[in-house]
Amino acid sequence: MELLVQVAQFIFFKVCDLSAKQEFIDAAKSGKILARQCKKCNDVNLATVYFCRKCGNNQFENIFIDGTGHIETFTIITVPPTGFEKYVPYAWVIMKLNDSKLRISGFMSNVSKPNEIPIGTEVQIYGFDERGVLIKKSKLCY
Amino acid sequence: MQIFDVETVCVLGAGSTKYGKLDDSISDIAVKSSVSAIESANIKPQEIEAGYISNVFGIADKQVHLGPVIMSNLGISEKPSLSIESACGSGSVSLREAFANVAAGFYNAVLVTGVEKVTQTGTEWTTTYFSYCSDFFYEGQAGASFPGLFASMARAYLNEYDATEEDFASVAVKNHNNGLLNPKAHLRKKITIEDVMNSPVVASPLKLYDCCPFSDGASSVILCNEKFAKSHTKDYIKIIGSGRGGSPAALQGRDHMTTIPSTKLAAQSAYKMAGISPKDVDFAEVHDCFTIAEIVDSEDLGFFNKGEAINAIRNKETELRGSIPINPSGGLKSKGHPIGATGVGQAVETFDQLTGNAGERTIKNANIGLTHNFGATGASCAVHIFQSV
Ligand SMILES: [Zn+2]
Numbered sequence: 001m002e003l004l005v006q007v008a009q010f011i012f013f014k015v016c017d018l019s020a021k022q023e024f025i026d027a028a029k030s031g032k033i034l035a036r037q038c039k040k041c042n043d044v045n046l047a048t049v050y051f052c053r054k055c056g057n058n059q060f061e062n063i064f065i066d067g068t069g070h071i072e073t074f075t076i077i078t079v080p081p082t083g084f085e086k087y088v089p090y091a092w093v094i095m096k097l098n099d100s101k102l103r104i105s106g107f108m109s110n111v112s113k114p115n116e117i118p119i120g121t122e123v124q125i126y127g128f129d130e131r132g133v134l135i136k137k138s139k140l141c142y
Numbered sequence: 143m144q145i146f147d148v149e150t151v152c153v154l155g156a157g158s159t160k161y162g163k164l165d166d167s168i169s170d171i172a173v174k175s176s177v178s179a180i181e182s183a184n185i186k187p188q189e190i191e192a193g194y195i196s197n198v199f200g201i202a203d204k205q206v207h208l209g210p211v212i213m214s215n216l217g218i219s220e221k222p223s224l225s226i227e228s229a230c231g232s233g234s235v236s237l238r239e240a241f242a243n244v245a246a247g248f249y250n251a252v253l254v255t256g257v258e259k260v261t262q263t264g265t266e267w268t269t270t271y272f273s274y275c276s277d278f279f280y281e282g283q284a285g286a287s288f289p290g291l292f293a294s295m296a297r298a299y300l301n302e303y304d305a306t307e308e309d310f311a312s313v314a315v316k317n318h319n320n321g322l323l324n325p326k327a328h329l330r331k332k333i334t335i336e337d338v339m340n341s342p343v344v345a346s347p348l349k350l351y352d353c354c355p356f357s358d359g360a361s362s363v364i365l366c367n368e369k370f371a372k373s374h375t376k377d378y379i380k381i382i383g384s385g386r387g388g389s390p391a392a393l394q395g396r397d398h399m400t401t402i403p404s405t406k407l408a409a410q411s412a413y414k415m416a417g418i419s420p421k422d423v424d425f426a427e428v429h430d431c432f433t434i435a436e437i438v439d440s441e442d443l444g445f446f447n448k449g450e451a452i453n454a455i456r457n458k459e460t461e462l463r464g465s466i467p468i469n470p471s472g473g474l475k476s477k478g479h480p481i482g483a484t485g486v487g488q489a490v491e492t493f494d495q496l497t498g499n500a501g502e503r504t505i506k507n508a509n510i511g512l513t514h515n516f517g518a519t520g521a522s523c524a525v526h527i528f529q530s531v
Contacts, residue, residue: 021279046395048279073301073399075293076346077285082270084285092286092345094294094394103394107284114346119301132284 020048023062028128031067033097033104036060044100067125068138069097069104074119076111083130093135095123106133149367151244152378153528154251155183156493161359161478162328168203168259173215175360175483176255180216183364184376187216190364191249193223196236196256197482199271200225203259212255229275230431231517232256233361233485234524240365241384241526251366256487258480259358268356272481275518277392289353289432291393291519293345296434298399300347303449305437307347309456311338313433314351314475316461321472323462323503328357328478352433357478361487377497382510383418383527385411391521402520405442409514412525413444416510420444423466423527424508425495427488429516430473439514440468443525462503470495470503485515485524496530 024047027034036045038052039059051058074093077084084090091111096103106125111117117137127134157178159171166174172195180187193209200206209223228235233256240254260268273282276291286294299305315335321327338351371378387407390396396403413419420443428443430436437451445466446454454460460468471477471491474484492511494500509530516523 073294073298075290075297075348076343077287077290077293078342078346079265079269079287079289079344080285081273081282081287082266087285090285092284092290092294094399103396105280105284105286105392105394114297119297130283132280 023047025128027064028067028125028133031125032064033067033102033125035063035065035100035102037063044102046102065097065100065102067097069095069123071117071119071121071123072096072103074108074117076114087131091117093117093123095135104133106135107131108135148247149245151241151381152366152368152371153363153381153489153493154185154366154371154374154376154378155179155181155364156362156490157182158326158361158487158490159359160326161357161480161487163261164259164358168200168205168257169208169211169215171259171358171360172208172212172255172257175257175362176212176216176253179253179362179364184374185251185364187218189251190216190218190221190253192221192243192252194236194240194252194254195223195225196227196232196486197225197258198227198229198232199258199260202263202271208257228522229517230429230479230481231485231515231522231524232482233487234513234515234526235386235485235517235522237363237485237489237526238384238386238524241381244365244367250370251364253362254365254486255360255362256483256485257360258482260356261358265356280392280394287345289348290345292432292434293348294393295399295438296347296432299434299437302400303452305452308335308339309452310352310433310437311335312455313430313436314338317430317469317473317475320462320470320503321476323501324472324477327472327476328355329476348432348434354431354474354479357480359478359480359483359487361483361490363486363489363493378531379493379496380529380531381526382529383412383416383525385409385413385415385525387411387523389520389523391518393519400438401448402438402442402516402523404516404520404523405439405514405525408523408525409443412527416527418510418527422510423512424510425467425470425505426512426514427471427473427491428468428514430469430475431479433475436468436473443512443514462505467505470500470505485513488513488515489526489528492528496528
């Protein structure tokens with residue numbers, strides 16, 4: 001019986017482990033960032049975190065944050081890692097979310113010059129694929 | 143923090159292979175460097191009680207588990223050894239573990255060897271494998287190369303402070319000038335600001351000459367307690383401070399893009415142990431994997447206030463004859479960056495400087511030297527402070 005409980009716990013934690021990243025990916029695909037809000041101190045942590053960095057508590061509530069924000073910094077990559085040759089040049093961006101203190105980094109396609117996406121540019125998350133989190137300029141910019 | 147000063151830890155000997163594109167195998171390079179440190183310390187290999195080996199991509203040259211191979215070729219196969227991987231910071235992390243064990247009295251004398259052999263693999267392999275040192279789910283997977291991660295810091299720095307891309311370039315020019323005086327440096331070539339500005343963009347705003355090269359090479363030191371050092375009639379230096387720190391593995395987890403938290407933590411801890419402040423440091427070997435990194439490092443280490451490293455560079459304060467010479471060896475930029483060896487190589491340079499054996503690049507009247515080395519974008523960091531005897 002004890003063994004069964006251990007096996008069940010093992011499977012449960014395995015499933016949890018897998019689902020944190022998968023849920024994050026699913027949320028990004030619908031333009032949202034999945035985060036964990038600490039039930040004790042309300043600090044907001046990334047979805048892949050297991051203990052709160054502020055208070056050490058491990059009880060969280062999943063929250064979905066709107067994936068809009070602005071560019072905090074970025075680079076345009078011309079010498080890419082394997083697999084990204086066909087996307088060159090592209091931008092890798094760190095954005096600050098509007099509705100949270102969290103920052104999210106991700107991939108932005110078809111950017112060739114820094115003045116196309118100056119720091120502060122309003123952007124939004126719109127997907128997730130083999131290039132990780134996908135970011136684009138917010139429609140309001142056009 | 144607890145200060146492990148049971149034993150005073152000394153560096154009794156130091157040696158390096160040349161850094162660059164080397165033909166020898168990874169184990170041959172590591173053994174050669176180890177032998178040069180043993181000869182420098184003027185000890186018998188049998189006096190070494192343990193080996194601390196730092197390496198990241200041994201798999202690229204078909205040899206992991208390097209410790210026993212090195213110890214066997216030194217004729218001391220019975221001595222324990224281990225390998226330490228902490229990305230580009232492996233060498234200093236290994237030095238720290240060796241330091242802690244000698245300080246705690248476990249060993250009288252140990253060998254610390256860092257080694258890397260990757261140039262046979264080509265730029266694409268190295269760029270890709272190095273990206274595995276990032277927080278891959280959030281960074282490498284999204285196409286962030288290492289130059290790209292530091293380029294993001296560089297862009298933020300340009301936005302926040304009165305700095306230009308030419309200022310970044312001048313760091314490369316300075317380090318190449320120093321490297322010209324270092325016979326073991328990888329890129330021994332004088333360059334100009336224009337050379338840097340005209341080199342191809344790798345990840346804007348960083349250009350090829352803002353980046354350190356991929357290098358092969360090995361560096362070794364012999365650490366021992368002071369009783370052991372005194373029983374050998376030979377120059378030695380003391381490690382008076384050792385500190386470590388960590389940062390969020392991904393840049394997105396950090397509150398500021400122009401500072402590296404682990405550097406600050408490691409430095410505070412090392413300064414406290416040494417009982418000194420940044421102004422007491424006579425020279426420093428810092429982690430300049432990219433020009434922007436040296437600028438950020440020199441501020442995080444407390445040599446300059448935030449945003450003021452640029453003025454110091456313009457005033458030539460960090461040059462070899464300046465008030466606080468930075469990277470007299472040529473740094474990662476010119477001396478080269480065999481990632482598992484770099485942290486140990488900085489200790490070799492410091493030993494050579496403080497024992498007056500750095501040739502033309504010797505800094506006169508230097509008494510205290512600092513080394514700073516980190517892994518990836520500074521997710522892990524170690525700082526050491528050395529003093530001449
Ligand atoms: Zn909390």
